[in-house]
Amino acid sequence: MLENSIFALLALFLMIGAMMVIWSRETILSAFGFLVAMLAIAGLFALLDNSFLFLAQIMVTAGAVVVLSLMVVTSINLKEENLPKEPYKFRWIVVSSILVAPFGLLIYRSLISLHKSFAEVSSGYGGLEMVGDRLFTDWVLPFEIVSVLLLAAMLAAIVIARKEIRDDS
Amino acid sequence: MTPEPLFAISTLLFCIGLVGIISRRNLFVTYISIELMLSAVNLLLATFSRLHGDSAGSVMVLLMIAVIAAEAALFLAIIIQLARSKKSIDSDEFSQLQQPRESL
Numbered sequence: 001m002l003e004n005s006i007f008a009l010l011a012l013f014l015m016i017g018a019m020m021v022i023w024s025r026e027t028i029l030s031a032f033g034f035l036v037a038m039l040a041i042a043g044l045f046a047l048l049d050n051s052f053l054f055l056a057q058i059m060v061t062a063g064a065v066v067v068l069s070l071m072v073v074t075s076i077n078l079k080e081e082n083l084p085k086e087p088y089k090f091r092w093i094v095v096s097s098i099l100v101a102p103f104g105l106l107i108y109r110s111l112i113s114l115h116k117s118f119a120e121v122s123s124g125y126g127g128l129e130m131v132g133d134r135l136f137t138d139w140v141l142p143f144e145i146v147s148v149l150l151l152a153a154m155l156a157a158i159v160i161a162r163k164e165i166r167d168d169s
Numbered sequence: 170m171t172p173e174p175l176f177a178i179s180t181l182l183f184c185i186g187l188v189g190i191i192s193r194r195n196l197f198v199t200y201i202s203i204e205l206m207l208s209a210v211n212l213l214l215a216t217f218s219r220l221h222g223d224s225a226g227s228v229m230v231l232l233m234i235a236v237i238a239a240e241a242a243l244f245l246a247i248i249i250q251l252a253r254s255k256k257s258i259d260s261d262e263f264s265q266l267q268q269p270r271e272s273l
Contacts, residue, residue, distance in 0.1 A: 003170050004170060007170065007174060007175075011174070011178050014178060014182065015178075015181065015185075018181075018182055018185040018186070018205055019185065021185075021189060021198060021201045021202065021205065022185060022188060022189035022192070022193060022198060022202065027195060027197045027198070027258070030195075030197060030198050030201055031197075031201070033201075034201045034204065034205075037182075037205060037208070038208065041208050041211070041212055044175070044178075044212060044215075045212075045215055048175075048215050048216060048218075048219040049219060050215055050218070050219065050227055050230075052227065052231075053215055053227055053230050053231065056230075056231055056234055057211075057234065060234050060235075060237070060238055061208070061234060061237060061238075064238060064241075065204070065237060065238060065241040068241060068242070068245060069197075069200075069201070069241065069245065072197075072245045072248060072249060073197065075249075076248070076249065076252045076258070078252070078257070078258060082256055082257050082258075083195065083258075083259075084194040084195050084257070084258065084259035084260070084261070085259075086193065086194055086195075089192065089193065092191070092192035092193075093188060093192045095192075096187075096188045096191040096192045097184075097188050099191070100184045100187050100188050100191070101184070103184070103187075104180050104181070104183070104184040107180045107183065108176060108177060108180045111176040111180065111213075112173055112176055116172070116220050116221075117171065117172075118170065118171075118172065118219060118220055119219075119220060119221060119222035120222070121219070121222040122222070125219075125222060125224065126218075126219075126224070126227060130224045130227075131224055131227045131228060131231065133224075134224045134225060134227075134228050135228050135231065138225070138228075139225075139228045139232070142232055143232070146232050146235045146236065149235070149236065149239050150235060150238065150239050152239075153238075153239035153240075153242050153243050154242065156243055156246070157242040157243055157245070157246035158246075160243070160246040160247055160249075160250050161245075161246035161249045161250055163253075
């Protein structure tokens with residue numbers, strides 16, 4: 001019972017955050033909606049007995065990615081007149097919702113056809129020890145590939161975002 | 170607790186992200202919508218991990234979180250670069266790579 005009410009609360013927050021992202025005109029409000037949604041997802045991870053993912057979500061996504069996004073929004077500092085003109089935004093949102101709805105229904109129907117009840121889990125499930133054990137035995141190669149990917153992304157971000165140095169001579 | 174509400178909420182989140190990408194022209198909203206779609210997949214993976222009592226799903230979510238971080242760094246760098254060159258984040262402004270109309 002308590003579990004269900006916590007789930008309902010988190011789902012409400014998740015939907016409010018996601019709707020804020022796509023409805024609001026101000027970019028900073030979108031970023032705050034993003035923060036709310038990421039925190040709600042962290043809560044859902046905790047509800048799924050996944051304490052390690054809860055920590056990782058809080059630290060990486062809610063901590064680093066959202067803060068970086070907020071910093072970019074405030075440092076770009078777009079004025080009202082520089083925001084994109086979107087006179088038909090609500091009409092677009094309604095039309096694309098209608099277009100996307102059958103697709104979502106398809107996903108949902110195919111997911112519930114896989115329905116199982118939750119398995120009884122062992123006591124260490126979702127903890128740091130079990131995930132780390134799995135990560136460094138069966139998933140070592142993807143882990144190494146991800147570290148190369150992060151290095152490449154870091155280099156590319158530096159190269160793309162730096163100012164062009166003009167040589168006037 | 171049954172898994173259906175979790176399936177429903179991750180499907181809804183994915184669809185909201187897709188609607189955001191289709192309907193908005195603000196590049197920043199496009200970026201956050203992509204993040205929302207990735208997070209919906211994360212939530213689904215965690216649900217299936219819990220359904221089967223198998224920690225491989227959790228490991229996949231962990232790797233996905235790393236990919237999300239890499240994607241965020243790249244996309245934000247691109248947004249900064251575009252905003253600096255055009256003073257705007259309207260996705261219609263950025264057509265440097267488009268072929269000129271007359272040569273089509």
